[in-house]
Amino acid sequence: MDANLLHWKSQGQSFLGRLKIWFDLLDPTLLISSDAEIHKAHTALGSGEKTSEKETTTAATLALSSVHADTGQVLPFIFRPPALFPISAPIIYAAFLPHKSVKSALLSQFLLQSYFTGFNYANRNISSEKQNKLSLKQMFLNVGTVSYATCAGAFPQIIINRLRVRDASVLHFCRTVLPIPLAAFLAFFSLITVRSEEAEDGITVFDSEGNAVGRSKAAGEKAVRETALSRAALIGTTAAGPSLIVSLLQRSSFFRSRRLLLAPLRPFSLVFLVGLAIPASLSLFPQLGTVKQEVLEEELRAAAALDGHLYYHRGL
Template identity: 80%
Template sequence: MDPNLLHWKGQGQSFLGRLKIWSDLLDPTLLLSSDAEIQKAHFVLGSGEKPSEKDTTTAATLALSSVHADTGEVLPIIFRPPALLPISAPIVYAAFLPHNTVKSALLCQFLLQSYFTAFNFSNRNASSEKEKKISLKQLLLNVGTVSYATCAGTLPQIIINRLRVRSVSVQSFCRTVLPVPLAATLAFLNLSTVRSEETENGIQVFDSEGNSVGLSKAAAEKAVRETALSRAALIGTTAAGPSLIASLLQRTKFFKTRPLLLAPLRPFGVVFLLGLMIPVSFSLFPQLGTIKKENLEEELQAAVPDGHLYYHRGL
């Protein structure tokens, strides 16, 4: 078992524990570390040596934030967890803005879906993959996911423009209410589709000693479902929050007389909620998840001495 997963096993089994860890791992300054520093940190974490507690914490933070737990390779810098907020914040904000044309809405949705598709793929469970190169099937899945999600995400603007909607209430519904369940659903489908090969091939499961027992499709389905739910919570809450906050503030006496002050609050609200929800959504489920013996395939149940096995959930 990779040192990253062993660390999660020891310290990441409670929600508050995971939240504290992710709060440290999402520090953007970690992106300034070189590949050599990251690889050294990963080596120190798994070397079995007994460095100081400070060195151990520093090595764990750098390794967990930058190294893929299945391949042991350093993640591309723009798809590391600490890069998610700085890169996605302006894209998410632009995607949830009211647009005047379908083309502008399509462009913003394309950027949003492309980045999250690449992020989901880079942080997948890769334990069953024999080749490092992306397969043609996976490439087509990724391209199809981006194309479908881009068109579906632009649906509110298409409704307004193509049907020539003039009703203020209908426009408000299409721009503030409809995007919330739509964004959450697309985030769920995006991750589920991009990582569908895991459910077909299975992912590695481990015993309590960290030894690989085999590949399990049941564990893969659980891992993908949990991660998809966490991504839906992230995007759905970020989409709902700014409009909800704005509608509440509009009812106050202060903003009734100063409605123009609400405009600059929207980008702040998007960035604030996204930054708040990223560690929360990452912490909803353990990185090193467990699956009960009775939920495993029959051929794996005999290898379960203590009632459950472990699996890497991915991100």
Template identity: 60%
Template sequence: MDPNLLYWKTEGQSFFSRLQTWFNLLDPALLLASEPEIHKAHTLLGKLEDLNKEDEAAVTLSLSSVHADSGAPLPLVFRPPAMLPLAGPLFLLQNYCAGFNFAHRNRSSEQQGAKTSLRQLVLMAGTVSYTTCAGALPQIFMNQLNVRSPPIQNFCRSVLPIPLSAALAAFSVFAIRSEESETGIQVFDQHGNLVGISKAAGKQAVRETALSRAALFGTTAALPHLLLLLLKRTRLFQRSPLLVAPVRHVSAVLLLGLMLPVSFSLFPQLGTIKREELEEELQAGAAGPHLFYHRGL
């Protein structure tokens, strides 16, 4: 089992411990580290038995920069500390999120020698196109039906985008990482020994990640809208309606930054699955009531 996963096994089983860790891992300064520094930190993490303050920098660098299946440094733009600076401006958001989901998938199939299929790359491109077009559905709906009713216009512009954002974020994860559900991912026993490949664990990993991403973008879409509803009642915003657009954008970026560690902490990086939920052929060789898998991000 990769040193990153072993760390999450001992330190990341409670929500608040994961939340505290993710606040450190999302520091943009970590993007300045070189690949030799990242490799050194990852190697050091694998040798550590008892962590001290001097080792915390290496641990943080390894967790934020190394994929927990392959042990290789993640692409710079898809490392967790890069998500807010790149996704915050909200330009090409669906393209970036699809790439982020793909970079942080479980790579069990690649560990077995398989390469990313053409089908998966085509599915990724199709997901980007579909989610980008689907995000414009409320406006398309109003234009095509020539909607003039203020209540319906307000619903399409303010309310409908909230569940739509959450649904599209979850759909992107399900589509980009569908291969994990179909071929399975590696599961380990409590000692870190490989037990086998489980489709049940793959489905659970993808489902948990999709829920965390839906929570991230659903909340980011909902709370700025509620904030503006309150602010529009004040004299300042009634006199200066041009303030609405910049406040909406700034509040969305700030909330995205706050929700990132919360979303990443909702489920453990090293997930657990009950032995009886595994395939029958794996249950016989599994020791203990629970097994572990890399959820991805």
């Protein structure tokens, strides 16, 4: 078991514990570290040598934020967790702006879906040689996912333009209400599709000592489902939050007489919510998850007899 996973096993089994870790891992200044520094930190984390608590924490933060736990390789720069907020926040904001044309809606959705498809794929579970290579099937899945999600995400704007909607209540529904469940569903669907190989082929499972004992489709399905729910929570929350905040403030007498103050409130509230939703959504489920003995494949149940479960790497 990789040093990153061993660290998650000892430190990340409670929601609050994971949340604290993720606030540290999402620090954008970690992006300035060189590959050599990252490899050194990952090696130090797995060496087992006694160092000061500060040195151990620094090494763990750099390794967990930049190294893939299955391959031991440094993640692509833009798909590392510390890059998630500075890159995704403006893209999410653009995607949920009230657009005037279908082209602008499609462009913003294309950027959103492309980035998260790349992030989902780069941070997937890669516990086999087959999953480590980009197959023709996986390439078509990724392209198809981006294409479908882009068109579906722009669907509310397509309705407005094609039907020439002018009614205020219908416009409000298409621009404020409909995008929320649609965005959450597309985030869930995108991750399920991009990482479908994990559910089909299974992922490596480990015993309590960190030894790989086989591959499990049940663990793969659980890992993908949990991560899809966390991604839907992230996108759904950021889609719903600004509109909810603005609608509540509009009812106050202070903002009713100062409506101009509401205009900058939406982008500020969205960025604020993205900043909170990212660590919260990543903390919903453990990075080193467990799968119970009774749902495991027959050949793996004996390995889980001692603890009643086996461990798996969930991915991001």
